Amino acid sequence: MTDRTSSQPESRQLPFPEQAGLAELLEQAEAKYRTRFEPVTIGDHTLEVLQLADMEDYIDRLAATAGQEGIELPFWAKIWPTSVLLSHFILKLPADPALCALEIGAGIGLCGLIAAKHGFSVRISDNHPDALLFARINILKNGLDDLADVACIDFAKDESDRRYPLILGSEVVYRQEDYSPLVRFLQHHLDTGPSAMAFLAHSYGRQSERFFQLAGQSFQIQDKTIGYKERSDSDEGGAADRHLCTISKLTPRPPSPDDQP
Numbered sequence: 001m002t003d004r005t006s007s008q009p010e011s012r013q014l015p016f017p018e019q020a021g022l023a024e025l026l027e028q029a030e031a032k033y034r035t036r037f038e039p040v041t042i043g044d045h046t047l048e049v050l051q052l053a054d055m056e057d058y059i060d061r062l063a064a065t066a067g068q069e070g071i072e073l074p075f076w077a078k079i080w081p082t083s084v085l086l087s088h089f090i091l092k093l094p095a096d097p098a099l100c101a102l103e104i105g106a107g108i109g110l111c112g113l114i115a116a117k118h119g120f121s122v123r124i125s126d127n128h129p130d131a132l133l134f135a136r137i138n139i140l141k142n143g144l145d146d147l148a149d150v151a152c153i154d155f156a157k158d159e160s161d162r163r164y165p166l167i168l169g170s171e172v173v174y175r176q177e178d179y180s181p182l183v184r185f186l187q188h189h190l191d192t193g194p195s196a197m198a199f200l201a202h203s204y205g206r207q208s209e210r211f212f213q214l215a216g217q218s219f220q221i222q223d224k225t226i227g228y229k230e231r232s233d234s235d236e237g238g239a240a241d242r243h244l245c246t247i248s249k250l251t252p253r254p255p256s257p258d259d260q261p
Contacts, residue, residue: 013152014136015129022140026050029133033058037141040079040110042087045117049108050137052077076107076131082245083107083170085226086201087114089247090168095119097147101166102189104155109135109148111168116147120166125153156181158189165191167198174202179211187218192252204244212248219250 016025029035034053039046052058052074059074087110101120103112108131112124116139124135132150139148153160155169156178167190172182190196202208204225212221225246 014150015133016136022137025133025137025140029130029137032130040084042084042110042114043091045091045114047110047113047117047138048141049079049110049113050134050141051079051108074130076126076128077134078107079110080107080171081228081243082201082203083110085228085245086111086168086170086199086247089199089201089224090115090120091118093118093166097121099165101168102153102164103168104153104185105169105172106135107131109138109150111170112148113138113142113144115168116144117142120147122148123151123164124148125151125155127152127154155185158185161188163189163191165193165196168200169198170201171203173200173208173211176210179208179214182211183214183218186215186250190250190252194251196252198250199247200250201245201247204246215250218253220253222249222251223247224249 016028020028026035029050034057035050036053037048038051040049041047055074055077062072090111091114095115095118097119099121100123101112101115102123102125103109103115104125106112106124106126107128109124109126112122112135116122124139126132126135129152132152136150139145139150155172167186173179186198190198198219215221223246225244227242227244229242
């Protein structure tokens with residue numbers, strides 16, 4: 001893909017060689033996990049998305065070998081319903097490949113992949129090395145290398161000076177300790193122009209009011225709540241569970257008269 005910036009310090013932290021091909025990256029992933037590609041269809045686009053072949057079995061094996069420190073659940077590997085809904089929402093946006101969108105806390109990168117399929121230029125970011133590996137594999141598997149790349153970005157700690165006209169995030173407001181850092185990240189990394197937007201998707205029942213109170217000091221916020229049904233693999237033939245997801249659009253507040261020099 002074309003170079004989006006003259007310096008990409010994040011790329012030095014990638015857990016694989018930047019020029020590694022699909023076969024090499026798959027070998028690296030399969031050395032740690034049993035994997036498979038699963039088709040995911042969003043609108044008119046179908047992606048082949050790398051997944052853990054058996055999430056429950058992997059967690060059981062982790063638990064069997066866990067010490068007193070406990071286990072790290074692979075939440076990054078899950079396709080969250082909010083990511084699916086946000087991906088559908090992305091398809092309604094006018095795509096411009098000249099502008100670079102950023103997905104934060106991306107996990108396997110579904111929203112960023114769909115954004116690239118839709119025609120955006122996209123940077124898919126996470127701070128988990130295996131998430132970056134899976135996201136890069138998904139980019140190559142779906143032929144999106146010209147429109148998408150990956151970067152190691154921790155939105156709770158990042159201090160680079162890059163700004164983006166569009167920032168995407170799914171289920172990134174679930175930890176209270178990240179609320180203030182995430183607001184600062186958006187302040188520092190979302191463009192300040194009138195067309196700049198951030199879209200954050202989160203489960204409706206998640207207690208995140210404090211985050212949006214903080215964010216509301218710097219951003220105008222519009223919410224759209226969407227209902228969806230979810231049926232687990234063990235509930236075939238049964239009634240699907242009903243859930244709600246909220247997609248919040250954040251745009252920079254114009255400076256007040258008191259802010260003028």
